[in-house]
Amino acid sequence: MNAVSSSLRRKQVAAWGVVSIFALGLFFAPIGVWTGTVLGAWLAATQRVGRGFVLLVSCALVFGVPHLVHGLLQRGSGSLPTFLGWTLAAAVLSTLPFTFHRMVSPRLPGWASTLPLPVFGVVFATIAGASLPTGFATAQDERLNLQLPHLASGLGSNAPVFLTYWFAAMLMWAWNRPSRDAWIRQGLSLFGAVCAVAAGFGVLRTPVLRTWSSTIQAAAPPGTGFAWICWGVALVLSGWAFYVSVKERGWECRPQTLRILQSPATGQPLQFVGQALVTSAGERFPIRNHIPDMRQPADMTGDNQKYNHLYETIGGFYDDIQRIVCACSAMDRDAYVKGYMSLLEVKAEDSVLETSVGTGLNFGYLPPGVSLTGIDLSPEMLSNCRANLQRRQMQADLLLGNAECLPFADESFDVVFHVGGINFFNDRAKAIAEMIRVARPGSKILIADETEEHVKDLYERGPITGGFYKNRKEPVTAPVDLVPPEMLETHLDFLKPMGKNRFYVLTFRKPWPCDPAPVLENMLQGAMLQAAQS
Numbered sequence: 001m002n003a004v005s006s007s008l009r010r011k012q013v014a015a016w017g018v019v020s021i022f023a024l025g026l027f028f029a030p031i032g033v034w035t036g037t038v039l040g041a042w043l044a045a046t047q048r049v050g051r052g053f054v055l056l057v058s059c060a061l062v063f064g065v066p067h068l069v070h071g072l073l074q075r076g077s078g079s080l081p082t083f084l085g086w087t088l089a090a091a092v093l094s095t096l097p098f099t100f101h102r103m104v105s106p107r108l109p110g111w112a113s114t115l116p117l118p119v120f121g122v123v124f125a126t127i128a129g130a131s132l133p134t135g136f137a138t139a140q141d142e143r144l145n146l147q148l149p150h151l152a153s154g155l156g157s158n159a160p161v162f163l164t165y166w167f168a169a170m171l172m173w174a175w176n177r178p179s180r181d182a183w184i185r186q187g188l189s190l191f192g193a194v195c196a197v198a199a200g201f202g203v204l205r206t207p208v209l210r211t212w213s214s215t216i217q218a219a220a221p222p223g224t225g226f227a228w229i230c231w232g233v234a235l236v237l238s239g240w241a242f243y244v245s246v247k248e249r250g251w252e253c254r255p256q257t258l259r260i261l262q263s264p265a266t267g268q269p270l271q272f273v274g275q276a277l278v279t280s281a282g283e284r285f286p287i288r289n290h291i292p293d294m295r296q297p298a299d300m301t302g303d304n305q306k307y308n309h310l311y312e313t314i315g316g317f318y319d320d321i322q323r324i325v326c327a328c329s330a331m332d333r334d335a336y337v338k339g340y341m342s343l344l345e346v347k348a349e350d351s352v353l354e355t356s357v358g359t360g361l362n363f364g365y366l367p368p369g370v371s372l373t374g375i376d377l378s379p380e381m382l383s384n385c386r387a388n389l390q391r392r393q394m395q396a397d398l399l400l401g402n403a404e405c406l407p408f409a410d411e412s413f414d415v416v417f418h419v420g421g422i423n424f425f426n427d428r429a430k431a432i433a434e435m436i437r438v439a440r441p442g443s444k445i446l447i448a449d450e451t452e453e454h455v456k457d458l459y460e461r462g463p464i465t466g467g468f469y470k471n472r473k474e475p476v477t478a479p480v481d482l483v484p485p486e487m488l489e490t491h492l493d494f495l496k497p498m499g500k501n502r503f504y505v506l507t508f509r510k511p512w513p514c515d516p517a518p519v520l521e522n523m524l525q526g527a528m529l530q531a532a533q534s
Contacts, residue, residue, distance in 0.1 A: 046316035121165035294401035315380030
């Protein structure tokens with residue numbers, strides 16, 4: 001076994017170990033206190049605010065069924081409406097820290113973005129403790145106090161709550177960072193230092209710590225002073241995030257991108273007016289959430305509508321599920337992506353377009369200095385793409401639109417490629433023709449997607465994706481026959497990241513308007529004839 005395979009196997013074992021811990025947390029409360037908080041932070045971060053809130057409340061109610069049954073047996077059916085009301089209130093209060101973290105955290109820099117979850121966790125735990133009846137708000141606090149008794153006795157019951165939520169926020173922050181950079185080391189070191197200080201309350205019991213603990217508890221009931229500190233920090237962080245959101249400017253793009261934009265319906269040039277792109281004929285394309293919406297009613301029909309609904313459902317955790325599946329199956333995702341991205345011919349300062357850009361994964365494998373443009377039919381995928389680009393400190397012009405009718409002028413890009421999705425377009429031939437139209441002459445065009453084997457083995461068996469991919473009219477095939485015959489160097493290859501033909505890669509080159517070979521041949525013959533005559 002070579003070094004690469006050995007490394008992948010170690011990662012696979014580690015991945016299954018982590019998955020096992022989270023699975024155990026579903027049934028074993030002392031672990032579930034920690035893993036459940038991490039899962040809650042993850043679910044909230046991968047969804048829009050409203051949908052994430054509803055999902056988390058639903059999960060809280062589902063996992064609260066044993067508590068609900070136990071409570072009904074103790075109180076009797078006569079108290080059912082009241083008991084259900086308090087149960088719902090407890091579920092909402094336990095969800096709000098994650099919701100507020102989702103709203104505030106993305107607008108804060110560095111490890112400061114990890115603080116909203118713990119401070120709001122303490123805030124709403126305090127509200128729950130003061131407003132909910134006994135038995136509704138204290139179950140988690142009691143489990144935490146049993147696990148961290150010295151911390152609870154030193155700073156009150158809110159301190160373990162803070163530490164648990166901060167642990168989850170730190171893990172999510174490190175997970176979402178594009179690399180193991182200095183920020184991660186600094187953030188985790190800070191978290192470790194705080195944990196060491198917290199442990200000192202029970203282990204070291206130094207005079208300084210005893211004095212600090214006594215001072216806090218003398219100023220207010222146990223935990224109250226710490227709770228008021230968290231209230232203040234929560235207000236400061238919320239104000240900071242609000243200020244940043246107000247300062248955020250509207251949609252901007254590079255001037256060269258604005259020059260090549262055109263109406264996908266009429267081909268007329270577009271101008272940026274207010275918060276919309278408009279044509280001289282009065283066509284108007286609104287800009288929502290910093291992304292122009294270039295879609296037309298006809299775009300959201302047939303397979304486009306069907307599979308766009310899928311991506312709207314899974315878009316938030318699309319990248320994370322890929323990472324987990326690759327780790328658990330010992331697949332080197334980095335090598336797989338490089339396998340097809342290396343086939344592109346990209347030079348510094350080239351203009352690059354990716355159709356069906358998704359979450360923007362491929363942009364990270366392009367050389368620095370290129371001008372990036374991405375278009376996708378799914379708002380959810382583009383929203384995550386924008387967030388990923390911000391984390392990587394990359395710039396790209398993103399548009400919401402149909403790859404079968406691109407809103408760009410002819411011959412606008414040096415590099416055009418597509419990865420994933422074309423298998424289930426309404427009109428694959430039209431999408432390929434559009435890629436050719438907007439590419440400059442001589443450009444190498446790339447199309448990559450999953451094979452029928454991959455769709456059958458993975459997507460048809462998935463609990464969420466199965467309903468979309470079963471009972472298809474036609475099997476998946478690489479669209480070689482849809483490439484116009486005048487294209488040059490057409491080549492089809494297959495990638496085997498897991499030892500099977502899972503992905504195909506189709507490349508071809510757009511010819512120059514006129515083949516230079518006959519011209520050069522005529523010039524050479526003319527020169528030879530002129531030399532012979534002289």
